[in-house]
Amino acid sequence: xxxxxxxxxxxxxxxxxxxxxxxxxxxxxxxxxxxxxxxxxxxxxxxxxxxxxxxxxxxxxxxxxxxxxxxxxxxxxxxxxxxxxxxxxxxxxxxxxxxxxxxx
Amino acid sequence: xxxxxxxxxxxxxxxxxxxxxxxxxxxxxxxxxxxxxxxxxxxxxxxxxxxxxxxxxxxxxxxxxxxxxxxxxxxxxxxxxxxxxxxxxxxxxxxxxxxxxxxx
Numbered sequence: 001x002x003x004x005x006x007x008x009x010x011x012x013x014x015x016x017x018x019x020x021x022x023x024x025x026x027x028x029x030x031x032x033x034x035x036x037x038x039x040x041x042x043x044x045x046x047x048x049x050x051x052x053x054x055x056x057x058x059x060x061x062x063x064x065x066x067x068x069x070x071x072x073x074x075x076x077x078x079x080x081x082x083x084x085x086x087x088x089x090x091x092x093x094x095x096x097x098x099x100x101x102x103x104x
Numbered sequence: 105x106x107x108x109x110x111x112x113x114x115x116x117x118x119x120x121x122x123x124x125x126x127x128x129x130x131x132x133x134x135x136x137x138x139x140x141x142x143x144x145x146x147x148x149x150x151x152x153x154x155x156x157x158x159x160x161x162x163x164x165x166x167x168x169x170x171x172x173x174x175x176x177x178x179x180x181x182x183x184x185x186x187x188x189x190x191x192x193x194x195x196x197x198x199x200x201x202x203x204x205x206x207x208x
Binding site: 069 | 146147167168169170171
C-alpha cells in the first residue's frame with residue numbers, strides 16, 4: 001500500500017507539479033492536493049476528464065472532481081492512507097501532462 | 105431562449121422523473137434540480153458521465169456535476185434563465201434513461 005507522504009515530502013513533490021496546492025479533501029476530511037483546470041470549453045474539459053479517467057482506472061486510483069462547463073476542479077488523496085501518497089503525485093503529474101496536450 | 109419554469113410546472117415535471125429533487129445550484133445560487141446517481145464502480149459512473157456528456161454537448165446545455173469513484177452528483181439549472189427550464193427537464197430525463205441502461 002502507498003504510504004502517506006510527510007508534510008516535507010509533500011511540499012517538495014508539489015514544487016515539481018505546476019498549479020497543485022494543498023487542500024482539505026471534502027470526502028476524506030484529511031490532507032489532499034488540488035488544482036482547478038480551466039479549458040476553452042466543455043469539449044476540452046470533458047476530453048481532459050476522459051483521458052484522465054482512463055489513467056485513473058488503470059492506476060486504480062481515482063480523483064474527486066467537479067466539472068462545470070469548461071472548469072474541472074480536482075482533489076486527490078489516498079483514502080486508505082488517510083492523506084497524500086505517491087499515487088496522488090503520479091496522477092497529478094499525469095493530469096498536468098494531459099492538460100498540456102490540449103490545444104486550447 | 106428557454107423560459108424558466110414556474111414553481112408549479114417544475115414540481116409537476118419532477119413528478120415524472122425519478123429521483124430528481126429541487127436544490128440550490130452552487131454555481132447559479134438560484135433554483136436548480138439535482139440527483140445523486142450511484143453506480144457499481146468508477147467504470148460505470150464514468151461511462152454514464154461520458155454518455156451524458158455527449159448528449160449535453162449536443163443540446164448545448166451542460167450539467168454541474170461531481171464524481172467521486174462510483175458516485176455522480178448532478179445539478180441542473182439554466183444559467184441564462186436564472187432557474188430551471190425545459191432544457192433541464194430534458195437533460196434529467198436523458199440521464200435517467202442512460203442510468204437505466206447501465207447493467208449494474
